[in-house]
Amino acid sequence: MLRSLDFPFDERTVRSLKAGDAVSISGRIYTGRDKFHKYFADGGRLPVDFKNGALFHCGPVCVSDGKDGWRVVAAGPTTSVRENPYEPAFIAASGVRLIIGKGGMDAQTLAACKKYGAVYIQAVGGAGALYAAAVRKVAGVSLLKEFGAAEAVWHFDVEDFRGIVAMDSHGNSLFDKVQQTSANLLSSLST
């Protein structure tokens, strides 16, 4: 069943999500990837309020619309593991509810999701055109000068942004499960 999630994302709703749920996200989400996480870890002030919000691991291709605005051309997820060292502290400090990316994150991040009431959502790697189309409006951008366009914090207003809850707030991770099952199946094949 497809679960609709509308910004702001309250703790009760987020805690009701289970690993394996398909979700459709609407409302405000913010991008943030390598430079953003490093900046946060070095004590940088958060440029936007992430409380009950969403962080998207994404380096979008955004082009100027010729006036003051921006248009998104491609906005697929980037690999999340690189942010493992920073994410638990970020979740604790920011009150973020949804982390969106690809490939999953580590046990510390899973524990932080459990403690603070957040989930990790797997977006479909490669689906850059579709996710760009889900961005109805680029409402703004932060740290553009400091980080460059691919690493800046973009403020996206999205509609029907699809993903799968891969790590929930109860300590369940689809990735861990699949990893374990596939290892067992392989050893039964290899004889």
Place this chain on the structure above:
Amino acid sequence: MKTVDRIVKLIGDVSSSLPTDVLASLKRVGRKETKGSPAAVVIDTILENCALAKKKRVPLCQDTGTLAFYVNESLRRKVTPAVIKRAVAIATERGYLRKNCIDSVTGFSYDDNCTEGAPVIHYCEREGVTLILKGGGSENMSRQYSLPDSSLGAGRDLEGVRKCILDAVQKIQGYGCAPGILGICIGGDRATAYEVAKEQLLRPLDEKVSVTSANAALLKLEKRILKEANSLGIGPMGLGGKTTLLGVKIASRPRVPASFFVTIAYMCWACRRGSCEG
């Protein structure tokens, strides 16, 4: 149409739409996944994305990858590296390609995607001009084994080869954007083997190959690995499911007595390739 325009069009086609065999395969495996499961949702999302990218003629994945051209020998004077680079620069300007070419020493971005060694160009026996785009996420998953491998209990025979390949599939999980395609070379030297493994990705998934005494063992191995890999339950994007691989294509090259490599080129679902006349 001029040669350069034909190649610009080829780049636009390849970047924005999947080959019919790959698309048909994705549609087929999508029907096999349990309705509403993460696997089914991922495949639906992929198909929707592909339809949209084709309609809008935009890159179907933001990582437009390494460009590798395979050009027939006889076209060497017509489809020169200069002509190909001109086409790549135009295609980049038109947004068919991301600015995706970084100097490994200085970090400088070659904004037209052209410099020494980029794009990659092979003059070979293949007909016409063929292009393949391979993204970094999948390229990072490619790997090479050396037999015997005691940790896998893999010896110097096809059974050992099979163990290496299945080990790779299990280790790669969904990280290369599964469901993927494996191009494999058994034997050869290390460098040639990676080239040959990658070239197998140019073979259509639905190609009709007549079985001969020379290829029977490899065709059988391809089928077996596809079936076994898909029984591991890794699934699209590694979220679980019936489809971990769309295809397995294996070639072999002779080896020296001291070496026995098994080389795996991992391709993501976004296996973008196509051809045109020179």
